[in-house]
Amino acid sequence: MVADDETLARLMALAQQGDRNAYRLLLGECETWLKRYYARKIDAGTLDDLVQDTLMSLHRKRASWDSSRPFLPWLAAIARYRWVDHLRKVYRAKESELNEEITADPADQAIAAKIGLERLLGLIPEKQALAIRLVKIEGLSIAEASMRTGQSESLVKVNIHRGMKRMSAAIEEE
Amino acid sequence: MADRFDLDALADALTPVRPVNPAIAAAVVGMITLTGTGVVTQLFGWRSGMTEPMFLMRSGLLLIVGVASLAAVTGMARPAVGMHRTGWRWAAGACAVVPVAAFVTAFAGETPVADRIYPGDGIFCLVISIGIGTAIAAALTLWLRRGAPVSPERAGIVTGLSAGSFGTFAYSMHCPHDDIVYFGLWYTLAIAATTIAGRLLVPRLIRW
Numbered sequence: 001m002v003a004d005d006e007t008l009a010r011l012m013a014l015a016q017q018g019d020r021n022a023y024r025l026l027l028g029e030c031e032t033w034l035k036r037y038y039a040r041k042i043d044a045g046t047l048d049d050l051v052q053d054t055l056m057s058l059h060r061k062r063a064s065w066d067s068s069r070p071f072l073p074w075l076a077a078i079a080r081y082r083w084v085d086h087l088r089k090v091y092r093a094k095e096s097e098l099n100e101e102i103t104a105d106p107a108d109q110a111i112a113a114k115i116g117l118e119r120l121l122g123l124i125p126e127k128q129a130l131a132i133r134l135v136k137i138e139g140l141s142i143a144e145a146s147m148r149t150g151q152s153e154s155l156v157k158v159n160i161h162r163g164m165k166r167m168s169a170a171i172e173e174e
Numbered sequence: 175m176a177d178r179f180d181l182d183a184l185a186d187a188l189t190p191v192r193p194v195n196p197a198i199a200a201a202v203v204g205m206i207t208l209t210g211t212g213v214v215t216q217l218f219g220w221r222s223g224m225t226e227p228m229f230l231m232r233s234g235l236l237l238i239v240g241v242a243s244l245a246a247v248t249g250m251a252r253p254a255v256g257m258h259r260t261g262w263r264w265a266a267g268a269c270a271v272v273p274v275a276a277f278v279t280a281f282a283g284e285t286p287v288a289d290r291i292y293p294g295d296g297i298f299c300l301v302i303s304i305g306i307g308t309a310i311a312a313a314l315t316l317w318l319r320r321g322a323p324v325s326p327e328r329a330g331i332v333t334g335l336s337a338g339s340f341g342t343f344a345y346s347m348h349c350p351h352d353d354i355v356y357f358g359l360w361y362t363l364a365i366a367a368t369t370i371a372g373r374l375l376v377p378r379l380i381r382w
Contacts, residue, residue: 018190027181052180059184061322061382063191066252077253081324115255171324174256 002033009071016062027055030075037079041117041137042086054082076115080171083117087136088164114174123170128163131156136164196248199317203244203310203340210306210344218348228352232361233343235272239265239365240339246332247314251321262332276358283355290353296360299345303364307334307341311372318380326377334372338365 003011008029014022034051042050057078065074121129127149134145135156146153223229242265249259280287314333323329342361351357 015188016191016193018188020185020188023188024181024185027184031181055181055184057322057382059187063194063320064252064322066193066254069252069254073254073256074252076255077324078322080255081253081322169325169328172253172255172257172259 002036003029005070005072008075009067012062012065012071013067016065016067027058030055030058033072033075034079037076037116038083041083043139046086050082050086053086054079057082073115077172080117080120080167084120084164084167084171087132119174120167120170123173124163124166127151128159128166131159132163132167135160194251194317194321196245196251199248199251199314200244202313202317203336206306206310206313207240207340207344210309210341211347214302214306214345214348221346221348221350223352226352228354229346232272232357233346235269236339236343236346236361239269240336240343242266243332243336243339244314247318247329247336250323250325250329250332251318253322253324262335266335272354273358273362276354276362279358280355287355290355291359292351292356295349295351296356296363299342299349299360300364300367302348303338303342303345303361304367305341306344307337307364307368310340311337311368311376315376315379318376322382323380326381327373329380330372330374330376331369332372333376334369335365337372338368341368 002008008026011022011026011029015026031051034054035047038047038050058075061078065071121133124132130149131145131151134140134148135142140148142153142156145151145156149156151159221229239262243262246259246262249257280290283290311333314337318329318333342364345364346357346361349357
């Protein structure tokens with residue numbers, strides 16, 4: 001189970017002051033949290049890359065966390081930004097599988113409902129979310145997604161493009 | 175094991191950081207605005223009629239939009255899921271009444287529009303307002319690069335809006351015109367120009 005927000009916030013505050021032991025602990029906790037956060041929203045082959053990418057962002061942007069605020073909403077904003085960026089760049093290979101073994105910690109459920117990736121997908125129109133889910137997350141081709149949804153191929157592309165744009169603008173929304 | 179090594183290496187690379195402080199951005203923007211006002215009024219003089227109702231109203235509106243959008247910019251540098259930053263939209267929406275009112279007034283009045291817009295003064299107003307706005311936008315962009323804006327496009331728009339509002343405010347201390355047709359046109363053009371430039375240029379400079 002991942003440490004609670006209060007503990008993470010305390011570790012991050014120490015890390016901002018240069019405490020390497022606290023930071024090492026924090027990175028380990030964040031790595032576990034991020035693996036659960038991205039579960040089923042990215043294929044297993046690139047999960048580790050995305051987690052490491054997000055941890056690098058946490059490292060580079062650690063000055064942007066405000067110690068008077070909770071830690072996890074900040075980390076979730078960084079994680080959403082990296083995830084949307086990743087989906088934009090990567091066309092997932094069809095043969096790679098979603099990691100079904102990693103599931104969210106039950107203790108995370110309440111917070112995940114507010115700041116999770118599923119929530120972010122829920123903030124955009126249904127058809128756009130479906131196109132993104134099928135092509136960018138499940139790895140279907142445009143033609144297969146078109147068959148599955150009944151949308152034309154160009155409409156699938158348009159829905160992906162618009163959906164990514166909307167998600168990008170909605171990263172801080174819950 | 176490689177993963178473990180990476181985390182250890184990252185922890186070893188840690189150096190203390192000073193958290194991003196919105197007060198610094200606000201102070202820098204305030205200083206540039208004051209400096210711009212000082213330079214403009216030293217070179218071209220203060221306007222007369224500092225208590226004219228139209229002057230007070232437009233200055234107040236410019237300040238409100240500038241401050242509301244500055245608050246949004248500084249907030250965007252420190253992201254968090256669940257943050258709502260819509261104040262700048264309401265302020266900008268309220269100010270959008272000015273060009274609409276100017277348009278209606280221009281065509282409802284008896285004086286020809288050409289006699290009310292003073293193109294020479296208007297171009298001067300644009301150059302000065304956009305010039306000061308550019309300095310403010312540059313400072314805000316540099317400051318944003320330390321933060322982690324997760325919506326670079328929106329951050330660009332709000333940066334341009336704030337910079338243009340403060341730049342126009344600084345120029346308005348010299349501006350002798352109180353006709354709504356005049357400032358409804360030229361001030362709106364100045365702010366629109368910095369906002370569009372912010373949307374087009376700032377995102378590529380702050381993306382991370």
